Amino acid sequence: MSYGRYGRPALKNSVDVQLQTAFTDGNWNTVIRLADKRFKTLKDPYYEAIKIAAESQLDGTIERCTALIAIDELVKSKAVPDYDTVELLEWAARDYLYDTEYAETLGPLRARWVKANPKSKFSVKCLQSCLEYWDLVSAQQIATTLDKAFANSGDRQYMFWSITLTYLLSISPQCSEASKKVYSLLVVKQLERAADITENSEKVESKDRGLLQEEEISLYYRVMLSHGSKEDFVSRMESSKLGPLAQLKEGRKDLFYQALNAYESWSEWDRIYDLCRQALRLGLDGATPTFSVCDYKVWKKFALAASKSRDQETALAEVQSILKEFIALKTNTAMYKKNIALTLLDTAFHQPTAPGSSGNESGLTPRVIQIGLYLDSYFDKLSAFDDVKDFVAELGFEEVKGLMEEVLPKMLEEKSEKSSQVILKSLICKLRYLLTTCTQTLSHNPSVVDGQEHDKPYQCRLCSALITLPCESCLRSVVAEAAQIYQQIVDDSELLAAIPRLDKDPRIDLALVMGNSILKLSGLRPRTSDVAPAPLRDVNPSLFLQAVLVLDTQLKVTPGDVALRLLLAQLYLLLGCASYAYQIWTPLDVKRTIQDSLSPLFFDRISSLSPGLFTGTRPLMEPLRSYYNNSLHSSCPLRIWDAFGSGSYSSILEMTEFDSKLRRSCTLMMSIVEERRATRAFGGKIECEIGDLALTDNIDDTTILLNKTDYGSFVNLESPQGPPIQEFLRIGPELSNERAHLSFLAEQYLDLIHHKPPKDHRPYKPSEASIKERAYTFETLSQLNNSLTSFIHRPTTPAALTSPEATYYTVVSLLSAAVLTALSSTRADPYPAETMSVLTSSIRTAFTGLRTRFTSSSTSSSSPGVDETFYSLSDMHTLSYVRETALAMRHSAAFVQAWNDRELARDRSGKSTLHKDGLAEMKALDAMAAKTVTEVKGHIQKLKEALGQGGWLDKMLDWTFGGEKGEKEEDEKVRKAVEDVVGGREGAEEWVGKVVESWGQGVKGWGLVKME
């Protein structure tokens, strides 16, 4: 059947022109009249279907259902339906047909039709339709029918459609556990049979039912890996036809990788060693393109496998020998040369003689020498630091000294060009920073020295200072050193002119080193649990501001640098300058597909930091919303039919999995929840309950929501032994399954207590309606309470939340229980006094904790330098959760009260009204919350006034540069270095203006937030 205008199916040719025209023009009333007439005269049920299809285009609810009823009847009749009728009815019902309904009605109808007409050209259309509704059961049946019908036709496609769909079904929730087993066995058998045909025939022709194309063999590998036994897989990989080596000769690299990864997952090192060795030999002999084998991954696995070999020495010698042969190849591109150089470095670290970190010997071990050789060739490449970082972090202390004190200074001496010198120097700075994050530079220090106790548990072996972690004295010298090189570049016009020709502007690296070092000196640490204080609470504000200033100054010079932007956007969020952070974020142009992995970097928790951002002209979450709506609008994975049509079986499997992951994205949940919170904050109307959104349709408590945040573009100078940089920069723990679920459940709770029946809603039988509503409310509250409690008590949850979040979710969970208890105790029942008082007092305790954290922050004596405003502005997150929690309490109390009032109105006897003690307890919570909300309002007002006062320029400059008075000597060294780079206090004035303005905008936004 072809499709006409507006996607309307074309009617059968036999239909007369008058009816055709009416249908094409969408004159539904005419169509109904004409079709009815034709049906009566011709008795052809097709005309009835046309009539029904036209009726379903009309507005009335009953008319809309007629198509569904007609479909049901066809299903029940067990007869083979007319194809065009099915098409017509499917089209008619398209807008209100759920996928599950499809799988019970149209899917089986189509499968029934195909069974009767397997060779019809419309069969494939039936398969496509089932896939559009992701009805895998019917789709698999159709594909199997097609495969049987065309088994001898040479059209291999049907066979592999059938196999692929059987496999998809065997891993799909649409299939019962028992059927999953059956389908798993079936698909393995089918592929084994196909593989055996290939193995046993001289040459597979396309009419045979063997494996031929790469995609077919890939499907075979994947299915065997997932459903077969390890032994079977391993033995089948030995095949001289379908095994990975044979396939590699055909240039089929993906299969080679699949085998290699499988072996790795089973720690089959000898097999890895053999496979890599043979593959690389194929590359050397020209039997496969080097492209297929020269990846770093192959080399790395090869070297690692050799180091695990029983005969390690011989195996490693073989690695070396193959490496040498590759080095001798003339055709190596720069990339392969680099891969080989890195492998040489890697093998040095696998040598059995490599000294451990104990090293008393000289530091110039082969490992250090290899690092030196590598850097000598690649020091000026952007990736040089990343390439050697993990190796350097693994060196023993003596080796570190050998590298830093002998190898690198010597290399520096040998560089004659000025630009090479500064590049190498800035690389050395980065390495020095890295070493402050490595434990081998520390030794434990006795807690009593010269009879005196002290609180420095370590001694830095590089500078001998007694320290707590990290070594501040080293960090300070790194800052000074970096600033000095920076100055050298800025003062040298020759160097400045050379910068555009370099791989990277060394000033960016130097600014990053300075920024990172000063952040560490400021005391910024990862906040990875719910007991951590507010982000900047225990940070030295001057140093923090200096770090931001240095980085901001650099961004002005090199606005195109992505890493700087990402870092600064995070830092400004920490500082409470969300609007400025947004200005920095926007040019990164995170849009469309990359939003899922990148927008959390800016938008996570944004409504708690600066709801004002949501009042801009363009809805803040619109791009995310439209991305998810576009990508997930149907339950069928996007573009999957294209993959069927092209025989890309591995793509089908990957796209299906990707689709399932995208539906479970933490970012998706984040975008919905952040937007709802902001909408509520400004008193907007929430259109749809969160649980009713199509995007949350398949999410229940057992769904594992995935965090896919991509930190790949951060410059991470930290050693692999410690947390990566992003953990220092976030307001709190990253997105997680736990937090996403809690936020989803809390929103559902709010939906319930905010639910108001439409004003004109007059139930036909009020008392029956009331019983139903009551049952629904009790059921929902009890489910929500169970779910919330279970998520809160998971051992992994505390590490997934900030402290204010933990309180909020705890309180919401307790509230759901308290409300349920209050509603279930009517005046007529005995009152569960103890339960209720435990609940409300737990709520009070939790809330008081949060409130204290908030109020103490608004009154406590400030640390030297800055006043309390600084801390308040950088901790709007706590304020936000005080407000959210208080409002949840107030609204819960109001919900209980309204319930009681309704019961009173309904049943004048008063028997069904709530127990007065329950009401009173809820009221008390309300009073407590109301008082706190007033405090929140006052707090915002105070901030507004503080920001409205003059003198901010001087004040901020004093905060930043420490006001000199009482400054510690060591801090002075850092401050001077910063002043040099940013051009002194004057150089910082514009920046101060931006920071203060952004604070002002944030507070202005808060001023608009509803407090009731």
Add this chain to the structure above:
Amino acid sequence: MANFRQFRPDDLNKFSKCNLDPFTETYELGFYLQYHAKWPSLFQVAEDQHGNIIGYIMGKLESSPDYYKFSEHYLPWHAHITAVTVAPEARRLGIGKMLTEQLEAAADANDAWFVDLFVRSTNHKAIQFYKSMGYSIFRTVKDYYGDHSSDPTKSSRILRHAQAHEERRQEGARSGKWREVRGGPE
């Protein structure tokens, strides 16, 4: 350091090193998936040791619809490079070249007559890059990027590279099945 392999949809979550660079366009999900679905061997990536994508190439195989057959713009069966990008930190190591060569090999395996692509005439780096691999300017098109201006910097160039199957194109020309296209100012 790099590994080369076929694109997988999960790679989209690791695109930042390439796609945060302003010269690289980010498309809707369906666009990437369409390429992965239809021409998986023409969508290749390079990844670093952390799984970040540091380069990728997307291409397709196509010919003009039959009704163009007698138009001078008719294109026979060929491969088209839709996008190629390498992360700044991994440039000038030959990654772009290897990705392109891999696509050309896949195009050959699919009997493509030539490979072509569009590039903004202001993207000198990219033009240098293609020229170094033997591509030449075939035609200059105004307003390809749809900004409706007569600004010459907004025009774009079609570059082409003959494939092993090019000789068939010559044959085709001789036997009159298709006319040689010579278009554009260059």
